[in-house]
Amino acid sequence: MELESSQKGQDKIASENVIPLEPLEEALISQAAVISDRLDVTSRDDAWLNALVQRMRTTYFADVPQVYPIVAHFGRRAHRRFGSIGARNHTSILRLNGLLADPEVPLYVLEAVIAHELAHYAHGFGSGLTRRHAAPHRGGVVDKELEQRGLALVAERAKAWIEREWEAFYQSRCADLLREAQAKQKATEALWREFLAAAGRRTLADIEQEMGYLAARIGFFGPLPKVEWLYATQKQKAPSYWLPKRQVLHLHGLLADRRVPDYFVQFQIAYWLTRQKEGAKWSAIQPKLWEAGLRSITQQALDWRHRWNLFVMKHHPQKKAK
Ligand SMILES: [Zn+2]
Incomplete structure (x- = not known):
């Protein structure tokens, strides 16, 4: 996969048109710098997902060396697991819950999940980098990482949506x-x-x-x-x-x-x-x-x-x- 340099990635995002939003949302987003709302979304397939992951990476994690290249895809529908990251054959596999491809799930939820997995990547989980922590979540290291990188608000919005909507959404999509x-x-x-x-x-x-x-x-x-x-x-x-x-x-x-x-x-x-x-x-x-x-x-x-x-x-x- 072709990788953008971080500088190029930043410029591109800044110059793109912003979809009009409700005033409150707009205020939140200007702070949270949600980038996927500015991606031209037709359908959320794996190619789109990989583009989003690269944008997230170059925007928020540009300083993290890419030892293993990241390949992202939508996996099976799941109730409790939103994403995972792991290494296979010197490649980092970032998997998202298949339900997140549904257009009803706000894009910031996907961004929060990707950001979470990229934080693991930065900490040496599934990335080929040296492990910085013994356990992936101990001591709230992921939350701290997201906060330092200006992603706390995205994570918070996603958490609020999941708390409010996820159960009903899951039931409506996964009755089988x-x-x-x-x-x-x-x-x-x-x-x-x-x-x-x-x-x-x-x-x-x-x-x-x-x-x-x-x-x-x-x-x-x-x-x-x-x-x-x-x-x-x-x-x-x-x-x-x-x-x-x-x-x-x-x-x-x-x-x-x-x-x-x-x-x-x-x-x-x-x-x-x-x-x-x-x-x-x-x-x-x-x-x-x-x-x-x-x-x-x-x-x-x-x-x-x-x-x-x-x-x-x-x-x-x-x-x-x-
Ligand atoms: Zn995690």
């Missing part, structure tokens, strides 16, 4: 995907119910009894938390989760399978009870478990943890249905 997701969820729930109802499973009554016994050993005298089976997706790999708002312990449904050792289940319960008393630090939790005589359970459970991951991969009810 929503129906699919709903059907999939129902099927998953049915699989889990069948799994949990099979003969020989641990029941919630078994778990509650165990919890009562462990609570006494630990010295947990408050009302016992509620326990529910988690109809886990294959991405939810942790054996247990704590839901602080509802004060509910979620146990992965596969813990009902008696091939999972008792000590592994007991440890999940003991861990969360102790954590309610002692706080989240393992260095505070571990001595209390040992004091309660649960040292061997704890050690065995920690040893079994890697087996758990294999167990989930092998025995997840969705796995068998396939």
Whole structure:
């Protein structure tokens, strides 16, 4: 792809005609320097997108060396992800949610997403540049970068539009995907119910009894938390989760399978009870478990943890249905 020098890019944008806008919008834009409103848009295809990305780059990120060339394209429709950037074969692939090609999405939303990804690029993610941060979003580094480059207002406008409009927009465009997701969820729930109802499973009554016994050993005298089976997706790999708002312990449904050792289940319960008393630090939790005589359970459970991951991969009810 041919690249404009930053100076040429700036001149070109400044000399182009501005589409008339509402006074308030115009005021915002004169501060935010939204450039895509000045691009001649017929339809938002990949060629148009690449031109916009290059404009954004030469206008706001001209000082960032281009180690990997950037190729942009509209990807699949997505609910939560607006954009991503990653390297493949020494090329930086900038992907935008396919829904952003819809003319109803304001151009400043696309600009904000592109700016966000270009900030990652500048920080060494997907660009071949040296990484400037250990994690792409830690400490608000992207927001800071956008602010320094005069892109904070564009980002703010985009955020406001997304908060106001995105959900309804998504539902209007993706009824098919929503129906699919709903059907999939129902099927998953049915699989889990069948799994949990099979003969020989641990029941919630078994778990509650165990919890009562462990609570006494630990010295947990408050009302016992509620326990529910988690109809886990294959991405939810942790054996247990704590839901602080509802004060509910979620146990992965596969813990009902008696091939999972008792000590592994007991440890999940003991861990969360102790954590309610002692706080989240393992260095505070571990001595209390040992004091309660649960040292061997704890050690065995920690040893079994890697087996758990294999167990989930092998025995997840969705796995068998396939
Ligand atoms: Zn990001």
